[in-house]
Amino acid sequence: MSIELYNFSQSTCSIKVRLLLAEKELPWVDRCLISSENHHLSEWYLKLNPNGVVPTLVDDEKAIFESTAILEYLEDKYTQHTFRPKDPFLCSQLRAWLIFVDVWPAPAVRVPSFQYGGLREKFKIMSHDAFENLKSKRPLKIEFYNSFDKDTGFPKSEIYNSFNVLERSFKRMELLLMRFGGPWLFGKDYTIGDMAILPTVDRLEDLGFDALWRTGYPLIVDWLKNAQNRKSSKVSFYHGSRLSHQFPKLVKGKGTNDHIVMEFKNSKN
Numbered sequence: 001m002s003i004e005l006y007n008f009s010q011s012t013c014s015i016k017v018r019l020l021l022a023e024k025e026l027p028w029v030d031r032c033l034i035s036s037e038n039h040h041l042s043e044w045y046l047k048l049n050p051n052g053v054v055p056t057l058v059d060d061e062k063a064i065f066e067s068t069a070i071l072e073y074l075e076d077k078y079t080q081h082t083f084r085p086k087d088p089f090l091c092s093q094l095r096a097w098l099i100f101v102d103v104w105p106a107p108a109v110r111v112p113s114f115q116y117g118g119l120r121e122k123f124k125i126m127s128h129d130a131f132e133n134l135k136s137k138r139p140l141k142i143e144f145y146n147s148f149d150k151d152t153g154f155p156k157s158e159i160y161n162s163f164n165v166l167e168r169s170f171k172r173m174e175l176l177l178m179r180f181g182g183p184w185l186f187g188k189d190y191t192i193g194d195m196a197i198l199p200t201v202d203r204l205e206d207l208g209f210d211a212l213w214r215t216g217y218p219l220i221v222d223w224l225k226n227a228q229n230r231k232s233s234k235v236s237f238y239h240g241s242r243l244s245h246q247f248p249k250l251v252k253g254k255g256t257n258d259h260i261v262m263e264f265k266n267s268k269n
């Protein structure tokens with residue numbers, strides 16, 4: 001019986017699951033799909049995941065989708081190494097955080113990823129009709145794909161909305177680090193709460209937007225360094241999985257978009 005993970009190399013939701021598989025030292029088969037080839041919208045894949053997105057975990061021939069549901073499934077089923085607090089109150093706080101991540105920062109990070117991270121490049125070279133046709137095949141994401149222009153991207157107001165949501169998320173993270181005493185979000189142990197948000201923070205750093213937390217939230221700076229240094233991160237953020245590897249001309253890494261963050265911050269004064 002083997003675990004298979006349908007995923008994209010660069011997908012933040014996929015990396016969440018790769019991190020936990022690595023932490024649990026579980027062997028798994030990498031069913032790496034190529035987003036630009038749209039395998040995730042093909043008939044055979046929609047039978048595994050009717051949402052037409054990655055990741056999907058197949059275990060015991062059963063398909064499980066939604067990255068947070070996958071994290072909880074792996075926690076419930078493979079208990080040799082655990083990454084969820086035993087204390088019911090702490091566990092309730094972790095669950096509230098997992099919901100927060102899915103509702104706020106995880107969708108918000110798509111905006112800078114598509115605007116500055118190269119994820120629109122494959123659409124720019126398509127005709128208008130081909131792009132419209134591809135949109136209509138998406139079971140869940142048509143509104144998202146309608147919210148930007150394939151050539152020019154998002155309006156500034158959308159970009160700033162996403163920065164506002166992300167700033168609010170960093171404030172929440174800093175509070176968790178203070179409340180439970182660190183070094184991890186829920187105290188002394190690394191949990192799926194850390195793994196759920198790490199790919200989003202790493203993505204923003206890779207895109208050069210670390211000024212969103214670098215000056216105001218010192219605990220996050222240390223948290224990120226510690227999380228990126230874990231063995232599971234070295235394995236899961238493999239070469240080729242960051243947007244700076246895939247689009248080196250566009251994505252230049254840490255600190256490279258300070259001017260955009262400054263402009264955003266000044267717009268609020």
Ligand SMILES: N[C@@H](CCC(=O)N[C@@H](CS)C(=O)NCC(=O)O)C(=O)O
Pocket residue numbers: 008011012013014040052053054055065066067068102138141
């Ligand atoms: N809530 C879902 C979101 C899944 C999702 O949006 N995945 C993205 C990659 S991170 C995707 O498959 N996008 C495909 C597309 O936009 O066509 C989860 O956490 O699994």
